[in-house]
Amino acid sequence: MTITYEYEGALYVNLTNRCDCACVFCLRHNGHKGSIYADDLWLEHEPTVEEALADFARRDLLSYREIVFCGFGEPIYRLDAICAIVDALKAACPALPPVRINTNGHGNLIHGRDVTPELAGRIDTVSVSLNGSSAEEYLAVTQPRDGAAAWEAMLDFTRKAARQVPKVVMTVVDKDKTPGEIQRCRDLAQSLGATLRVRAYIPD
Numbered sequence: 367m368t369i370t371y372e373y374e375g376a377l378y379v380n381l382t383n384r385c386d387c388a389c390v391f392c393l394r395h396n397g398h399k400g401s402i403y404a405d406d407l408w409l410e411h412e413p414t415v416e417e418a419l420a421d422f423a424r425r426d427l428l429s430y431r432e433i434v435f436c437g438f439g440e441p442i443y444r445l446d447a448i449c450a451i452v453d454a455l456k457a458a459c460p461a462l463p464p465v466r467i468n469t470n471g472h473g474n475l476i477h478g479r480d481v482t483p484e485l486a487g488r489i490d491t492v493s494v495s496l497n498g499s500s501a502e503e504y505l506a507v508t509q510p511r512d513g514a515a516a517w518e519a520m521l522d523f524t525r526k527a528a529r530q531v532p533k534v535v536m537t538v539v540d541k542d543k544t545p546g547e548i549q550r551c552r553d554l555a556q557s558l559g560a561t562l563r564v565r566a567y568i569p570d
């Protein structure tokens with residue numbers, strides 16, 4: 367099974383297929399087994415910390431520009447494992463490349479506590495999927511298990527993460543977005559201490 371994989375000079379880490387959203391564009395739907403990044407990202411089981419570290423041991427970590435916890439799911443379900451893995455990697459490799467987590471921003475909702483302090487000193491960049499310029503648009507696109515609470519939780523997580531890690535980015539895909547909607551996303555991100563990254567739409 368694919369635990370780590372390379373893409374454009376970065377090393378991506380796949381620790382879970384769980385997610386509390388059902389985004390309309392999610393590649394996990396429609397029989398996809400992987401993404402543009404790797405062929406098969408469905409896990410036979412969630413890898414243990416030991417299994418993940420054994421996979422990392424096959425890699426030349428210093429050769430990557432970044433290590434990205436991404437997953438074919440929401441990586442923050444595996445927060446404890448992420449922390450343990452990063453701690454072990456930093457201990458073994460003090461010059462570890464920057465570490466990023468790509469998340470839907472529901473970590474505090476999922477775990478029922480503020481988990482952002484646990485990111486401090488471990489994660490260099492948090493990238494939060496914003497997906498929409500309003501709660502209505504966000505909920506329609508991401509279809510979160512917890513409904514409107516997930517929008518508020520995502521905003522609050524982003525604000526708190528920005529106090530804990532050096533860089534917080536929010537992302538939107540440009541498809542069907544007007545310049546006004548993009549500007550609202552940019553203003554929202556800035557109000558939370560984040561910067562907006564507009565991603566180009568990649569057709570399915």
Ligand code: SF4
Pocket residue numbers: 385386387388389391392393394438439440470508
């Ligand atoms: S948050 Fe990510 S993994 Fe979860 S449904 Fe949306 S695109 Fe898929």
